[in-house]
Amino acid sequence: MFALLSRVYSAFAPPTVEKRKDGVIRFGILGAAKIAPMALILPAKSHPEVVVHAIAARDRTRAEEFAKKHGIPVVRDSYQEILDDPDIDAVFIPLPNSLHYEWAVRSVRAGKHVLLEKPSVNNATEAAILFGLPQLAKEQADAPVVLEAFHNRFHPAVHKFLTFVSPADVVHAHTDSMVSSWLTAKDNIEFNYAMGGGSMMMLGTYNFGILRMVFGADPVECVACDTHVFGDGVHDRCDTDFAAQFRFPNGGLGDARSTLRGPLLWKPSEARVTHREVVLPADDKAGEPLPEGQEKARTRVVTLHGFIHAVLWHRIDVKDTYVVRNKADGRPLRTWTETQSHKAYTYRDAGPEFADAAPAGEPWWMSYRWQLEEFVNRVKGRRTQFWVLGEDSTAQMRMVDMAYEKSGLGLRPTSEYR
Incomplete structure (x- = not known):
C-alpha cells in the first residue's frame, strides 16, 4: 500500500x-x-x-x-x-x-x-x-x-503484456474501458458531434489500439457495432457507449466495449486475450520429457488489467492450461492449469528483453512521461524503442471509421481546411 x-x-x-x-x-x-x-x-x-x-x-x-x-x-x-x-x-x-x-x-x-x-x-x-x-x-x-x-502504448506494462501474446495464435480478444458518468455531462464536448465527440473517439480508440497490437494487424471488417445515444434530438449522433466486434486477418475476433456513462465505482480497463491450443515442441524445456507417442498442448489466456492508466494500478495475469495426450487417438492423459501474475512499472521490471530500453525510468512515471521521453528522443535524433508511426495512426482511424459506419451513426465530419 x-x-x-x-x-x-x-x-x-x-x-x-x-x-x-x-x-x-x-x-x-x-x-x-x-x-x-x-x-x-x-x-x-x-x-x-x-x-x-x-x-x-x-x-x-x-x-x-x-x-x-x-x-x-x-x-x-x-x-x-x-x-x-x-x-x-x-x-x-x-x-x-x-x-x-x-x-x-x-x-x-x-x-x-x-x-x-x-x-x-x-x-x-x-x-x-x-x-x-x-x-x-x-x-x-x-x-x-x-x-x-x-x-x-509507451508504458512498460503494455509491452510486458505483449511478450505473453502470440498474435498469429489469438482467437479472441476482449477489451473494455469506462469513464464514470459523473465526469461527463450531456452538453460536454464528449457528446458534441461537430467537435468530433462520441465514446469511440474519446475512449474506445484506446481499445482499438490495443486490439491492433494484440493481433499485430489491422481488422479486415467490423462485424457488429451497437451504440446508445441520448436520443434527445440534439446529441443523436454521439455514442454514449458502444460494443463493437472486429474480424482480423488470422480469423480471430476482437471485441471492444467502452462507455462514457459508467457507474460511480471505477473499473480498470481490461484486455483479455485467448489463444488457440498449440502443441508444444518435443524438446520443450518446461516439464518432464514425454514418452514416445504422447504430446503436450497448451491453451493460453493473458489478461492486462489497467491498460490505459497502468501507473495507478495494473496486473498481468497469465493462465496456461496444459494437456498431455496420446498422439494416436487424442485421448487426454493429464490436464492441469498454471497461473502467474506480473507487474511492470519500469522497463527494468519488464524483463531482460527490455534491457536496451532507454531510459530505465522510475516507477512513478506516468505513461505520459514515458511518451514524452520518446518524443524528445525522436526530436533529438536519438534512438526510440517505441513509437506510433503516421501509417499506424492512419490505420487506427480506418478502424474507427469502420466501426462508425457499421453503427449507422456515420463518420465524424471531415475538415474543409486544406
Missing part, C-alpha cells in the same frame, strides 16, 4: 529537475484543455530537456489564468501566434478532435514538432492528408516530428 501511495503521489507531484542550458525543447500549447496538465505540464517538470514556454486559447483571459496556475511564462493571443513564435520548437495540440487536423497541418507547415492528442484526427481521410504531407517525407532531413499521443 505504501508503494502504491508513494507512486501515485510522485506521479501527480513529480520532482522538478534542473533544465539543461542548451538544446531544451520549448513547447507551446494550443488551447487551455483540461488534459494538458497531465499530458504535458506534469511530465515536463521531470524532463531536463523540456520547457512549457507558451500557451494560447480562444479566450485570452482563460489562457492567462491557465498560465498563472501552471507557471507558463508566455501567453499569446492566438494559436497562430504560437506557430509564428521562433522561440517555440514544438506544439502540443489538445484541442477538440475536429480541430486536430487543421492545427496539426498548420504546425507542420510552420516547421514545428507536434505532439497531437489522440485520436489524431476526425477520420481516415484527414489522417491520410496529415501524415502524407510532403514536409513529413523521410528524405527531409529537418522534417518535423509528429506523434499521436497514444500515451498508454
Whole structure:
C-alpha cells in the first residue's frame, strides 16, 4: 500500500529537475484543455530537456489564468501566434478532435514538432492528408516530428503484456474501458458531434489500439457495432457507449466495449486475450520429457488489467492450461492449469528483453512521461524503442471509421481546411 501511495503521489507531484542550458525543447500549447496538465505540464517538470514556454486559447483571459496556475511564462493571443513564435520548437495540440487536423497541418507547415492528442484526427481521410504531407517525407532531413499521443502504448506494462501474446495464435480478444458518468455531462464536448465527440473517439480508440497490437494487424471488417445515444434530438449522433466486434486477418475476433456513462465505482480497463491450443515442441524445456507417442498442448489466456492508466494500478495475469495426450487417438492423459501474475512499472521490471530500453525510468512515471521521453528522443535524433508511426495512426482511424459506419451513426465530419 505504501508503494502504491508513494507512486501515485510522485506521479501527480513529480520532482522538478534542473533544465539543461542548451538544446531544451520549448513547447507551446494550443488551447487551455483540461488534459494538458497531465499530458504535458506534469511530465515536463521531470524532463531536463523540456520547457512549457507558451500557451494560447480562444479566450485570452482563460489562457492567462491557465498560465498563472501552471507557471507558463508566455501567453499569446492566438494559436497562430504560437506557430509564428521562433522561440517555440514544438506544439502540443489538445484541442477538440475536429480541430486536430487543421492545427496539426498548420504546425507542420510552420516547421514545428507536434505532439497531437489522440485520436489524431476526425477520420481516415484527414489522417491520410496529415501524415502524407510532403514536409513529413523521410528524405527531409529537418522534417518535423509528429506523434499521436497514444500515451498508454509507451508504458512498460503494455509491452510486458505483449511478450505473453502470440498474435498469429489469438482467437479472441476482449477489451473494455469506462469513464464514470459523473465526469461527463450531456452538453460536454464528449457528446458534441461537430467537435468530433462520441465514446469511440474519446475512449474506445484506446481499445482499438490495443486490439491492433494484440493481433499485430489491422481488422479486415467490423462485424457488429451497437451504440446508445441520448436520443434527445440534439446529441443523436454521439455514442454514449458502444460494443463493437472486429474480424482480423488470422480469423480471430476482437471485441471492444467502452462507455462514457459508467457507474460511480471505477473499473480498470481490461484486455483479455485467448489463444488457440498449440502443441508444444518435443524438446520443450518446461516439464518432464514425454514418452514416445504422447504430446503436450497448451491453451493460453493473458489478461492486462489497467491498460490505459497502468501507473495507478495494473496486473498481468497469465493462465496456461496444459494437456498431455496420446498422439494416436487424442485421448487426454493429464490436464492441469498454471497461473502467474506480473507487474511492470519500469522497463527494468519488464524483463531482460527490455534491457536496451532507454531510459530505465522510475516507477512513478506516468505513461505520459514515458511518451514524452520518446518524443524528445525522436526530436533529438536519438534512438526510440517505441513509437506510433503516421501509417499506424492512419490505420487506427480506418478502424474507427469502420466501426462508425457499421453503427449507422456515420463518420465524424471531415475538415474543409486544406
